[in-house]
Amino acid sequence: MLDLFLTKNPKHQAILIVTASLILLTITVLLGYAFFLKGPTKHDAKKDKNFVTVPALVGKGMYVAKKKVESAGLKFEVDQWVNSKVYPIKHVISQKPLPNIKVKKGSRVIVNVSGGKDYYSENAIRQQSAVNNENLKPLPEPPIQPRLALIGRVVVIDPGHQRKTDLTKEPIGPGSKIMKVKNPGGTLGTVSKVPEYELTLSIAKKIRERLQMRGVKVVMTRESNDVDIGNIDRARIANNAKAELFVRIHANGDSNAEKSGISTLYPALNEWTAPIYDKSLKAAKIIQKSLIETTKQNDLGIVARNNMTGFNWSKVPVVLIETGFMTNPKEDVLLNSPNYQDHLAKAISDGIIKFLQTYPPRDRIFNSQ
Ligand SMILES: [Zn+2]
Structure with missing residues (x-):
C-alpha cells in the first residue's frame, strides 16, 4: 500500500486517484448523512412536545378510554351511542382519529360507544310509532331497558x-x-x-x-x-x-x-x-x-x-x-x-x-x- 503512494508508475497512480476519490466520496456521504440525521432529530424532538400519540380505545370501557385520552393530553368526546352485538354496553366501538397517529396536544378524540345489543336507535322507535299511527300491525316492542333510558x-x-x-x-x-x-x-x-x-x-x-x-x-x-x-x-x-x-x-x-x-x-x-x-x-x-x-x-x-x-x-x-x-x-x-x-x-x-x-x-x- 505504501509502495502505491510513492510510485511513479502511471498505472499505479491511476489506482491511487480512484482509491482516494472513493475514500473522499465515502467520507462526504457519511458526514452528510450524519449531519442530515442530526438535523431532523432535533426538529422532531421539538415537535414532540406539542404532538402526542392517539391511544387505542376500541374495545375498552368508556371510563378507561376517557382516562387514557386525558392522560395523553387529549380531549375525550362521545359522539354517538349505537346498537352493538359485538361490544358490551359502555365500550368504545370506534374512534377518530385512529390509534398511533400523532396529533396536536389538546385535540379531540371522538368515540362511538356501544349501547349493547338491545339498544335501538331513535329512528327505529320513530319508525315504529309511525307504523302504529297508521293502524298497521304493530312491530314487536323494541326492548328498551329502564337502565338504558x-x-x-x-x-x-x-x-x-x-x-x-x-x-x-x-x-x-x-x-x-x-x-x-x-x-x-x-x-x-x-x-x-x-x-x-x-x-x-x-x-x-x-x-x-x-x-x-x-x-x-x-x-x-x-x-x-x-x-x-x-x-x-x-x-x-x-x-x-x-x-x-x-x-x-x-x-x-x-x-x-x-x-x-x-x-x-x-x-x-x-x-x-x-x-x-x-x-x-x-x-x-x-x-x-x-x-x-x-x-x-x-x-x-x-x-x-x-x-x-x-x-x-x-x-x-x-x-x-x-x-x-x-x-x-x-x-x-x-x-x-x-x-x-x-x-x-x-x-x-x-x-x-x-x-x-x-x-x-x-x-x-x-x-x-
Ligand atoms: Zn346572563
Missing part, C-alpha cells in the same frame, strides 16, 4: 351570551310587539374580570361531558365565544333538536356586591308557554334542589319569568340557571374555580338526568308528532 335522549345546553353584544331588538314571543335587545353583554367578574360568556361556556362544557358519559345526546347552542346568536336563534336550536330539556346557563350581576346565591328561572304561564309550562316548572324544581344540595350556596329559589325571549320562543321545556353572582367578590372567585365548576356541572347534570328519568323516553317522540 338515558341513551340517545336529547338535551340542549345554552351557554349564555357571547363576546359580541348585539343591541338590535327582537320580539319577546312569536307575534309580540314587545321588543328586547338581542344580545345584552352579560355581567363581569368583579375580582376575576372574567366575562359571563366565558364562565357560562366553561360550565356548559362540563355539563355536556357529564351528560354524554351517561348516554345523553347533547346539542350546544354555541361552542365558541365568537358567535352571533340571539335568544330566538337559541330557542330555535332547541326546538329543531326536539330537546327534552333546554338548559340555559347564566351568572348573575347586581349593584349590591353583597348579593349572592343560585336561582333557577322557568317560563311563567302565558300565551306562548302553556305547552311547556308543567315540565319546565318540574325541571326547575329538580335542578334548583340539586344545585343547593351540592353547592350549599344561598338558595334564591325558582323564579317564573314572563318576558324572556328564549323562553317564549321555546317549544320545548326550558329553564335558565343563574349559577351565582359575579358581582359578589367571594362568589366570583368561587364561580371561576374549576373545582366549583365541576360541582355546579355535577349538580346540574344530575338534575337534568333526574328530570329525564321522570318521563319515559318515548313521551317526547309521541308529543312531537
Whole structure:
C-alpha cells in the first residue's frame, strides 16, 4: 500500500486517484448523512412536545378510554351511542382519529360507544310509532331497558351570551310587539374580570361531558365565544333538536356586591308557554334542589319569568340557571374555580338526568308528532 503512494508508475497512480476519490466520496456521504440525521432529530424532538400519540380505545370501557385520552393530553368526546352485538354496553366501538397517529396536544378524540345489543336507535322507535299511527300491525316492542333510558335522549345546553353584544331588538314571543335587545353583554367578574360568556361556556362544557358519559345526546347552542346568536336563534336550536330539556346557563350581576346565591328561572304561564309550562316548572324544581344540595350556596329559589325571549320562543321545556353572582367578590372567585365548576356541572347534570328519568323516553317522540 505504501509502495502505491510513492510510485511513479502511471498505472499505479491511476489506482491511487480512484482509491482516494472513493475514500473522499465515502467520507462526504457519511458526514452528510450524519449531519442530515442530526438535523431532523432535533426538529422532531421539538415537535414532540406539542404532538402526542392517539391511544387505542376500541374495545375498552368508556371510563378507561376517557382516562387514557386525558392522560395523553387529549380531549375525550362521545359522539354517538349505537346498537352493538359485538361490544358490551359502555365500550368504545370506534374512534377518530385512529390509534398511533400523532396529533396536536389538546385535540379531540371522538368515540362511538356501544349501547349493547338491545339498544335501538331513535329512528327505529320513530319508525315504529309511525307504523302504529297508521293502524298497521304493530312491530314487536323494541326492548328498551329502564337502565338504558338515558341513551340517545336529547338535551340542549345554552351557554349564555357571547363576546359580541348585539343591541338590535327582537320580539319577546312569536307575534309580540314587545321588543328586547338581542344580545345584552352579560355581567363581569368583579375580582376575576372574567366575562359571563366565558364562565357560562366553561360550565356548559362540563355539563355536556357529564351528560354524554351517561348516554345523553347533547346539542350546544354555541361552542365558541365568537358567535352571533340571539335568544330566538337559541330557542330555535332547541326546538329543531326536539330537546327534552333546554338548559340555559347564566351568572348573575347586581349593584349590591353583597348579593349572592343560585336561582333557577322557568317560563311563567302565558300565551306562548302553556305547552311547556308543567315540565319546565318540574325541571326547575329538580335542578334548583340539586344545585343547593351540592353547592350549599344561598338558595334564591325558582323564579317564573314572563318576558324572556328564549323562553317564549321555546317549544320545548326550558329553564335558565343563574349559577351565582359575579358581582359578589367571594362568589366570583368561587364561580371561576374549576373545582366549583365541576360541582355546579355535577349538580346540574344530575338534575337534568333526574328530570329525564321522570318521563319515559318515548313521551317526547309521541308529543312531537
Ligand atoms: Zn346572563
